[in-house]
Amino acid sequence: MLACLGVALQAVPPARSARLGWIALAVAMVVVASVRCLTDAKTGLDLAVTALLIGVVLTVGREVLIRRAWPAGSFVVAIAVVTAVGIYGRSHRLAEIAETADRPLQPDVVYYQQQALATANPFAAGYKSPLWPALHSPLVRLMVDRDLAMRLLSWAFGILMLPAVAVGMGRLFEPLVGVIVAGLLAADTFLIDLCTQGLREELGICLWMAVLVLLFEQRQFTWKRTLAAGMTAGILLLLRNTDLPVLMVLLGYALIRARTPLPRILAGLALPLAIVAPFYVNQYRAYGDPFYLEKRDARYHANLEFRSRGAPPGLTMPTEAEYARDLYAGEPLSPAAYLFAYHDAREIVANQWNGLRRVLLGDPFAADFSLWLRLACAAGVVATLLRPGQRFAGLFVAGSVLGIRAHLMAIGHFEQRLLLPVMVIWLAAGWWLITAGVRAGLGRWVVYTQHVGRDEGRGTRDEGQED
Numbered sequence: 001m002l003a004c005l006g007v008a009l010q011a012v013p014p015a016r017s018a019r020l021g022w023i024a025l026a027v028a029m030v031v032v033a034s035v036r037c038l039t040d041a042k043t044g045l046d047l048a049v050t051a052l053l054i055g056v057v058l059t060v061g062r063e064v065l066i067r068r069a070w071p072a073g074s075f076v077v078a079i080a081v082v083t084a085v086g087i088y089g090r091s092h093r094l095a096e097i098a099e100t101a102d103r104p105l106q107p108d109v110v111y112y113q114q115q116a117l118a119t120a121n122p123f124a125a126g127y128k129s130p131l132w133p134a135l136h137s138p139l140v141r142l143m144v145d146r147d148l149a150m151r152l153l154s155w156a157f158g159i160l161m162l163p164a165v166a167v168g169m170g171r172l173f174e175p176l177v178g179v180i181v182a183g184l185l186a187a188d189t190f191l192i193d194l195c196t197q198g199l200r201e202e203l204g205i206c207l208w209m210a211v212l213v214l215l216f217e218q219r220q221f222t223w224k225r226t227l228a229a230g231m232t233a234g235i236l237l238l239l240r241n242t243d244l245p246v247l248m249v250l251l252g253y254a255l256i257r258a259r260t261p262l263p264r265i266l267a268g269l270a271l272p273l274a275i276v277a278p279f280y281v282n283q284y285r286a287y288g289d290p291f292y293l294e295k296r297d298a299r300y301h302a303n304l305e306f307r308s309r310g311a312p313p314g315l316t317m318p319t320e321a322e323y324a325r326d327l328y329a330g331e332p333l334s335p336a337a338y339l340f341a342y343h344d345a346r347e348i349v350a351n352q353w354n355g356l357r358r359v360l361l362g363d364p365f366a367a368d369f370s371l372w373l374r375l376a377c378a379a380g381v382v383a384t385l386l387r388p389g390q391r392f393a394g395l396f397v398a399g400s401v402l403g404i405r406a407h408l409m410a411i412g413h414f415e416q417r418l419l420l421p422v423m424v425i426w427l428a429a430g431w432w433l434i435t436a437g438v439r440a441g442l443g444r445w446v447v448y449t450q451h452v453g454r455d456e457g458r459g460t461r462d463e464g465q466e467d
Contacts, residue, residue, distance in 0.1 A: 158195025
């Protein structure tokens, strides 16, 4: 919170000199730290919020009310305020969970904790992402409360994703869109609770913002930019390997669109695969199959779907006792076989359309968005496909949804948290369209009023001449 105050004070210089901003920040830090030591964390947090509000009102209010102009650093101040809102709600939620005696971790987080205690290897073989347990390994070994340790990084990235979204969407669309989307995420009660559960979704959003900015903020690609995009994409694959198809589509589209030389295109596409390759080597050593993780997940979805509707011909299902012991019971199944071998063409096409339609209309997202905003976001995603500068948004939504995800959404077996990056792009596309429409309408209104004013002035002069 004090860091947000420092950013806000330095974004808009005080009346006399920038030195006053540093002095105000130092005084606020001393006061807040003293109150925190004498009382408790909640009081310190509330005082930090008060200091932030006072700092923003004094710096921005002077420019707006006295000089009657928005300060040059208003975008930075807005990001600081939105981040502070996120800090306040998320910190209170984390404190509530930390003070609760009965606060079991979700099964996924229990697995991450076990892996973190076993190894700090970011390429370690296992049933889930190897990067997330590796990041937690130092925390769970140093902290006494290991369950709380598994929640801290999720909470931290839940805060960090707010300025990341504001900056990322602000650069790729426009600053106002970035601030609006980040503000919606900061106040979303589902996200406030999610970031205290110890899951990896918030880090995924931060990495996606970095990848998208590297790929689409500029048209040209130097070797440095290509390698940076490829390395960030590789780290993202270590966090969630199911993002591979959409990553390859966006990376290839960005490099080809920029007319990048073929060697650089091949290097950009190969680098993420090279970064994630050690994980698949370890999977082969541990399970005898480099794609054991993907096949195991496909078996889980097949068990979940076909237990209720009956097994299709050629698919062996586990017994009730085996399924009760292990939801993944049964021979590992290829994702392609699960989707195409055990569903007819008509069902596949229908499920793909239904899944994509549901995402475009915002049905999988837990936030209570109005019908008009949902329609605007759906129209915005479609509109981005018509503009080369924003086409990445439509490709991102389609590439992230079509395939296994669309099928699972159509049959109701897909979690909303896995679509958080899609929700961010969906909201950004909608607000981009809304702001463009409002701006165009205001522009036409200004032109109309000026035209009417000129006509009235001309009519007055004509009447005077007649008299």
